[in-house]
Amino acid sequence: MKTYDKSISRLQAAKQHLAGGVASSLRASMKPVPLYAESAKGARIRDVDGNEYIDYLLAYGPLILGHSHDGLNASVNQAMHSGYAFGLQHDGEIELANLLAQVLPCADKVSLSGSGTEAVMLALRLSRAFTGKTKIVRFHGHYHGWSDSIFTSFPSSGMSQQASEAEASRVPPGTFGQSANSLEDIILLPWNDPAALESLLRSRGDEIAAVITEPVMCNSGCIQPLPGYLELIRKLTEEQQIVMIMDEVITGFRLGLGGAHERFGILPDLVVIGKAMGGGIAISAVAGKAEIMQLVDDGKVSHLGTLNGNCISTAAAIATISHLAQDNGAVYGRMEELFNGFADGIRSLLGKHGIAGVVNQIGPVMHMMFIDAAEVNDFDTFNQRDSARYARFAELMLEEGVLLRPNGLWYISTAHHKRDIEETLDAMDRALARMRS
Incomplete structure (x- = not known):
């Protein structure tokens, strides 16, 4: 005992x-x-x-x-001896960005950040700036971090269920303390329901900036998409000029080097990655189409973070991806x-x-x-x-x-x-x- x-x-x-x-x-x-x-x-x-x-x-x-892991330890240790973070640029940022562009099918360019929550925030911001629209479609049971603008009630062990009885017309917040207005731009839909998705996107496409989805509902039963469902999201978002965001914070570098979007053969406009990429060291990223990421290039969308792309996190990600890539x-x-x-x-x-x-x-x-x-x-x-x-x-x-x-x-x-x-x-x-x- x-x-x-x-x-x-x-x-x-x-x-x-x-x-x-x-x-x-x-x-x-x-x-x-x-x-x-x-x-x-x-x-x-x-x-x-x-x-x-x-x-x-x-x-x-x-x-x-x-x-x-011995190899990861060695890479992080070597990086520490050169410096933890500079507040300046360094070669590790270039090497990691190039590596991500090679292994992620949808990645023309990337932006580095520290957590999945931060990366989702950037992806939503890019989507609104790119489309000029404000609404975000997300799905029941999916998790996209805990920022006020996306965190909804999530009925699972260890997470808040206090808002589950909120009025059906309002999106229930995920925790006490969220602003009453924080989720006004969120539209909640059931996942794996093609009819509900098509009805909404065709009727309100001129309001919707992005559809954000996990490719697999890992937190809520490891439920896979119905055949053709991700393809339908891709088709409808393209037709309605809506950004398709695939949240691969969990599936990225777990279902393969190219994540779930490579496994399922889907090219989203933006993908959010984190967790496994650093092998235990905090790092995340948004990757996607050049024309969307250009908004960061042009300074139209601010992407901030003192420790973004720091020496330790980039070294960890490079080592982790390199190890996973061995022997194809x-x-x-x-x-x-x-x-x-x-x-x-x-x-x-x-x-x-x-x-x-x-x-x-x-x-x-x-x-x-x-x-x-x-x-x-x-x-x-x-x-x-x-x-x-x-x-x-x-x-x-x-x-x-x-x-x-x-x-x-x-x-x-x-x-x-x-x-x-x-x-x-x-x-x-x-x-x-x-x-x-």
């Missing part, structure tokens, strides 16, 4: 001066306590109580190479094959224990949920899952030595191997048996 006494003690100490006791509100939902880490390497992480875990949280997604990206095939088998193993265990559940998986991203449904292909069905039961499962898996995100989203890295998967399935067998009893 694992103990978490030191994590509990540290959380109480943190609450004296650290608001909420954690640095990001999402982390507070972990049970039995938000863990305090001591060290990590590869696919394993150790907490301050000496417990070791196979890690599928991976810092909520960025650690595509696993923890403390062979590591992606290995990760996908590993996770395909893993997903099948989980389904078999659910059947063995007579527990109703669904596993949605694409590449090295997976969502597991307890639900009385044969499949989960839309947000309404996803919201019928038993999130409390899954949170309990994640707590049991922690006791078994496996670290999971409490909402059901799993990642693997290049550092995970067959042995890790086998140990995890054994742990899951025990945890599911405890749940059934």
